[in-house]
Structure formats: C-alpha cells, structure tokens
Amino acid sequence: xxVEQKLGNMGIVTAKLEDVVNWARTKAMWPMLFGLACCxxxxxxxxxxxxxxxxxxxxxxxxxPRQSDLMIVAxxxxxxxxxxxxxxxxxxxxxxxxxxxxxxxxxxGVFNNYAIVPGVDEVVPVDVYVAGCPPRPxxxxxxxxxxxxxVRGQKLPDWA
Amino acid sequence: MGEHLHKAVQALQERFNATVxxxxxxxxxxxxxxxxxxxxxxxxxxxxxxxxxxxxxxxxWPEETPRFHIVYHIYSYKHNERICLRVPLNGNxxxxxxxxxxxxxANWYEREVWDMFGIHYEGHSDLRRIxxxxxxxxxxxxxxxxxxxxxxxxxxxxxxINARKRYATE
Numbered sequence: 001x002x003v004e005q006k007l008g009n010m011g012i013v014t015a016k017l018e019d020v021v022n023w024a025r026t027k028a029m030w031p032m033l034f035g036l037a038c039c040x041x042x043x044x045x046x047x048x049x050x051x052x053x054x055x056x057x058x059x060x061x062x063x064x065p066r067q068s069d070l071m072i073v074a075x076x077x078x079x080x081x082x083x084x085x086x087x088x089x090x091x092x093x094x095x096x097x098x099x100x101x102x103x104x105x106x107x108x109g110v111f112n113n114y115a116i117v118p119g120v121d122e123v124v125p126v127d128v129y130v131a132g133c134p135p136r137p138x139x140x141x142x143x144x145x146x147x148x149x150x151v152r153g154q155k156l157p158d159w160a
Numbered sequence: 161m162g163e164h165l166h167k168a169v170q171a172l173q174e175r176f177n178a179t180v181x182x183x184x185x186x187x188x189x190x191x192x193x194x195x196x197x198x199x200x201x202x203x204x205x206x207x208x209x210x211x212x213x214x215x216x217x218x219x220x221w222p223e224e225t226p227r228f229h230i231v232y233h234i235y236s237y238k239h240n241e242r243i244c245l246r247v248p249l250n251g252n253x254x255x256x257x258x259x260x261x262x263x264x265x266a267n268w269y270e271r272e273v274w275d276m277f278g279i280h281y282e283g284h285s286d287l288r289r290i291x292x293x294x295x296x297x298x299x300x301x302x303x304x305x306x307x308x309x310x311x312x313x314x315x316x317x318x319x320x321i322n323a324r325k326r327y328a329t330e
Contacts, residue, residue: 080293086328107313114300118310124328 018156025069025095026057026148032068033061034088037075039102039134046137056144065091070147071124072140076104077117089124097151099143100126103133161187164239168207172199188244193256196247200234200262209234209243212263215270217277221303226250228279232259255280276301 031053035043047053047061062068065088077085089098100120103109106129108118117123127150130143161169165187172178172189176199179190191199203209213233221227226248235242249256258281259266270281271290278299281287289296298305313321 080291108310112312113307114305118312121327122325125330 018154022152022154026151028057029069029097029144029148029151030060030062030067031058031070031072032065032088032092033063034071035074036077036081037104039074039104042134042137043072043074043101043140046140051137051141053141053144056141056148058144065089066093068092069096070144071096071098072101073098073105073120073124073126074101074134076109076111077120077123078115079117080115082117082123085120086123097127097147098124099128099130099140099147101130101140101143102135103131106131109133161185162239162241164207164236165241165243168203168209168243171202171207175199175202186242186244188246190246190248193247193249196230196232196245197257197259197262199245200232200259203234203243204262207236208238209236209241211235211237212259212266212269213242215259215266215273217273217279217301219277219301219303227252228254228277230256230273230279234263249279253278253280255282257282258284260284275299278302 035041045051047058053059058070065071069092071089071092073085089096098120100106104111104116105120106126108116110133112118120126128143128147130139132139135143161182169180169187169189172191173180176191176195178195178199181188181190189199200212211234213235215230215232218229218231219227220229228249230247230249232245232247233242234245247256256279258270260270260281260283267284267286268290270284271286271288273279274281274284274287275289275291276299288294292300311317311321313325
C-alpha cells in the first residue's frame with residue numbers, strides 16, 4: 001500500500017496538512033549531541049550500528065542547539081548545570097521536544113542531595129520520560145517512538 | 161616509620177610541641193593554626209617534602225568539640241614518604257592561615273575547602289567558590305547542612321507532591 005498506488009495517473013496525492021507536517025517532523029527529528037552522564041553512553045549505543053537510530057530519521061546528532069529539534073537529557077542534571085541546560089533549550093528553534101532519559105533526569109534517581117536537580121521537568125518541559133538506570137538502547141528507542149506517536153497526534157491549533 | 165620520616169616528625173615535635181599519632185604506618189602530626197605555615201616551610205625546605213598531595217577538611221560535628229580538622233597530605237618524591245598534618249579548628253566560622261605561599265597548588269584545594277566547609281583562609285589570593293554556583297548559600301559538606309532539598313516522589317506520595325510541584329514551561 002505505497003504512495004504510488006494512491007497516485008493514479010495525475011501525480012497528485014491529497015492528505016491533511018496535519019498529517020503531512022507531522023510526518024515530516026517525525027521522520028527527521030534531529031537530536032542534540034549532548035550527554036551529561038552515564039546515560040549518554042547508552043545514547044551513543046542507540047546511535048551506533050547495532051541499534052541505529054537513523055532508522056527513525058535521527059542519523060544526525062547536531063552539535064548546535066540551533067539545528068536540533070529534540071533534546072535528550074541523558075544523565076543527572078546538577079544544580080550548576082541546570083541554567084546551562086535551560087539556555088540550550090531556549091536556543092533551540094520551535095518546534096522542540098525533550099526526552100528525559102533515565103531515572104536521574106526523570107525524578108532524581110538515586111540522588112537526594114544538594115547538588116542534583118530532582119527531575120529535569122523543573123527546568124525544561126518534558127515530553128517523554130524513559131525509565132531505567134541507564135535505559136538500554138531499546139528503551140531509549142521506545143521513548144523516541146512514543147514521542148513520535150505524540151507528535152503524530154498533534155493538531156493544527158497545537159502548533160500556533 | 162622510615163628513618164627520614166622519623167627525623168622530620170621529631171623535628172616538628174621539638175619545634176612546635178606537636179602531638180603525633182600513628183595508625184597502620186600512617187603518621188599524623190597535630191598542629192595549631194598559627195604553626196602550619198612554618199611547619200610546611202620546614203618540611204619543604206629542610207626535609208624535602210616537595211609536594212602537597214591533598215588538602216581537605218573533616219567535620220566531626222556533633223561528636224567532637226574541635227569541630228573541624230584541616231588535613232594536609234605532603235609527599236616526598238626523594239624519600240617516597242608521606243606525612244599527614246592535622247589542624248583542629250573550633251567554632252562555626254573558623255579561619256586558618258593559607259599555605260599558598262609554600263605550596264602554590266594549595267590555592268584550589270583551599271578554595272574547595274572554603275566552598276564545602278566554610279573555612280576562611282587568611283591571606284588567600286583568590287578565595288571564591290570553586291565547585292558550587294557562585295550565589296550558593298551555605299557549605300554543603302558540613303554535617304549540619306540539610307540533606308535533600310526536595311521530597312522525592314514515590315507512588316504513595318505522588319499526588320500530594322505533584323499538586324505543589326512547579327513544572328517548567330516554555
């Protein structure tokens with residue numbers, strides 16, 4: 001059931017604008033090249049050949065926040081790092097999404113002390129939380145696919 | 161205790177009336193705050209202890225009354241020997257002369273001790289926080305510093321905390 005079957009003879013396909021835009025967004029969602037702790041190792045593993053996130057249109061980890069759509073907060077966020085993280089988030093162009101990868105960035109994890117922010121959702125708005133310490137690459141990819149599902153469900157008024 | 165170390169410890173004992181304790185071949189010499197610069201100078205210039213390996217502090221609150229101990233680990237390359245100097249300090253805002261003039265690398269160690277324990281170093285050239293944000297209040301490694309900042313969410317208290325938790329917005 002490919003596109004070519006719908007094309008007919010006219011070379012035209014009709015679709016809802018929402019579907020097309022959301023399709024485009026999910027198929028090329030570039031994450032930011034940015035890791036804070038041990039979760040970043042698993043993020044790299046998810047990016048590498050065995051798991052290969054480029055299957056989901058994420059082959060490019062952009063080293064600049066201005067070119068990225070997705071922030072994967074991989075690791076614990078210290079209170080000194082929190083303003084830096086927020087600044088990176090503010091520099092990303094809309095539309096932008098955040099995945100809190102692992103227990104530490106989701107809720108503080110094993111840390112309960114003065115230095116670690118208990119949950120990065122106090123600093124940036126989080127779309128998907130991925131549990132695990134650290135999550136396996138499958139876990140991260142599941143989180144990314146969950147985010148794709150969320151993006152596909154977005155409606156026109158959500159963008160405005 | 162090696163022969164060279166023994167000589168050094170004996171000299172410190174005689175000059176500064178210091179007490180010495182030995183535990184599993186590690187020698188600690190207890191000194192007073194105003195003796196520390198002279199002691200370090202003597203160790204460096206006369207006994208070839210060239211390197212300050214570490215400088216840190218311990219907080220014994222509330223068990224002991226000289227609340228803080230400042231600990232100096234000094235190493236001799238030439239003789240492969242280590243000596244530990246300890247300076248007990250009382251009170252909640254203690255101060256001690258800096259040994260930056262003897263061992264320059266004490267600069268950052270002393271900034272760290274200031275940051276974490278709030279011990280003031282007299283004569284330090286650049287006493288700022290080194291690890292914590294510059295506007296931080298309090299000194300986190302003191303034993304009377306509160307542990308966690310926020311209550312951790314579990315399933316049994318999720319609703320209660322979630323109701324008052326401030327989430328970030330765009």
